[in-house]
Amino acid sequence: MGEDSLITAGMLARGLADVHERLLFHGDLVRQDGRMPPRMRRALARLSAQSLRDGADDLGASIHNVMAMAARPMCEWGMPSFQGDFPWANIVLVDGDLGQPTAECFELAAGGGSETELLQEIHHERLRAAAERCGPKMRDRAYREIRGLVVRRPCLPTADLFEFIEDWLTAAPDVQSFYRPLPSTALHGKTLRLCAGCGSPLWPDNDVVSFPNGRCRIRDCRMRHPTCEVAEEFEVTDVGEWRLATNAVLAYWTGPGLAEIEVHDRLKAAGRTVDLYPYSDAADVSVDGRDVGIDVKSYASASLLGARLARSVGQITMFRRRILCVPDARVRQDNGYLKTLKAIALQGEGKCLEFMTVSDVIRELAA
Template identity: 30%
Template sequence: MRQAMHAGATEHGDESGFHESTNNDRLIASLAALVIRLARMSLFEGKMVSGTSRTHGSPVGLGPDDRRAMGAISRACLIQGLPDHGAEIHDLLALCTRPLGEWLTLPEVVHAGLNHTVLIHADDGIPTAEAEELAAGFTGMTAAIEEQLFARFMDVLSRHPEGQANAYYTKVRDFVVRNPVCNLDDFKLGLTEEVPARVWLIIQREFYEAVPTGWCVDGTVPICDHCGNAMKKGRAGLVCRTAACVATYPARSSRSVAASSVMRVARGIRQYWVEPGIDELRLYDALRASGTPAELYPFRDRVDIAVGDTGIDLKTYVSPETLGQKFKRSIGGLAYYAQRLLVIPDWHVASVPSYLYRLTRTMGRDDVTCLTVSEALARLGSKESGYA
């Protein structure tokens, strides 16, 4: 899939009047499902995306569902007087790396609060969490891409006693998020003595890959001082490749490494573990520093963080409406906890008008509390909480 600009590049307007859509959102769901289908074909089957129609015995091409989704986008665009964005698949996928409100200015997009939603992560070419959520339940959608990416890893863990498997999961995920770029010595020091050989071999072979020479800046790869990820050239200098880091810290790099001496996390791992993990580990580290007995990714990611009978899920969906619909349908692992917190990074709440209000309204339930990271830290770190 083509790669272009990152989500969140546009300025947010006032969207507080948005309301939930009903039948109209099937158009966006079908587009999201198209993105998911083609991503699976590219990621797991190793097939290229082709604009030709798939025929019997042909390994590549678009199927009937793909053509129907493109046709629906074309019709909607022509009715609204927009260019025919559904005519060519590569052009359509390239547009999906941009906020929907920039190119698909349809009533369905506005009414569902999706103006700033991006369906494909621009740098990695991976469907965003919102794309998977919008496609959930759509005809032909089966296991999530995240589940497929981590299937072998989870299968190996399942062969160990539950307590050990849980501990290995937390150790591996913690290491990967803290080391998006690392050399083999760091990898061995961080994992090989902590987890079984069968586990760390999978991590080395499937979760990490060689750093391309295209990541070099003046011959070496600059490393971010804040999150450890590689940096790239921006308009005003070096910029971290991690969105959460860019939104929170000033760019700073005090060291560079040769591309041939290090590995980077694979693109799917960056999308599902590293990007959200930056804020998860910030909150976890802050809780531990305050003396709060926090657990990271308990029971193989039942929730992101647990503190006693309090479960915490941290999310960074661009659209509060999409996230609200997700939790309206199911609260997932939070159901195991008496106190349930849905936490959004402060930088993310500040960038989207009325985020928590719109999220709470769409979710429509009183058994989950929506907070910013700073509010959650203050709540759990206070003496009144009984944890600090």
């Protein structure tokens, strides 16, 4: 495998991140003209050249085609150089349901030297600022409860959101910014169906054979609960009476948070002293104060996650025992996931971590 394919993939990730930044902060439409971000233009040219070398169709001819294609694993693009032993073959660069670059896309962009400010970090900064406004005594609790809300209740009645906000009035604008009015397209007629796996809507889907009750748009949830069962149904006469987390919050907090709250809730039920997002997110879960810190990561690519951890493990170093765990479904998809992850992460800061699956963590610490 030549390095050309790695460079092309990195440039595409940076280009897609730039396009999304333009959409997010400037409201620009995606255009194939002079207003296209320069790095996206260079990425398309490089993709076209590589398509020619691979004997494939010109995949870089249209940015719109690339953005649609990026919602599938790179190994499915029809280019031999993105298949076989290509380390990012299974990476999806854009979440097709939510229209957001994936965490892997941002990580690949950052690893390639991009200066793009990651969207998930923007949201974290907004949440940290909101928690700070609640005062030093309430800061950690505010962070935990506000972030816990969007993970546990991504879709909720507007009245419930306002009731929650009453306890955190200084953070009200930030909390409200994490939600939007429920789109009418989420309804089945006038019925809202909430997913049993995550609490977000089950959206009407053309594939009624596979998704008779509707389809959950949270990738991490579908990975855990592919049948998309219904938890509750509500008759909705006014969509303004409901709020749904924004696509970015669903992609970067709600989805990854499913495994985080599973670890927390299972250990708490076993009688352990646990906190969710302790010390304003120094870890995802703490056990017995600073004795154990647990971070849960759900990257499709073990090599990208390993590279991130080799660069930095964050504030989990404040705990005496530090565990990085991944959802069991990732290991079922790739038997060598943990081996690859450790081989890369242990070359850098990740050498301070233990690596487990979610079930392994629960089994050991709940005993």
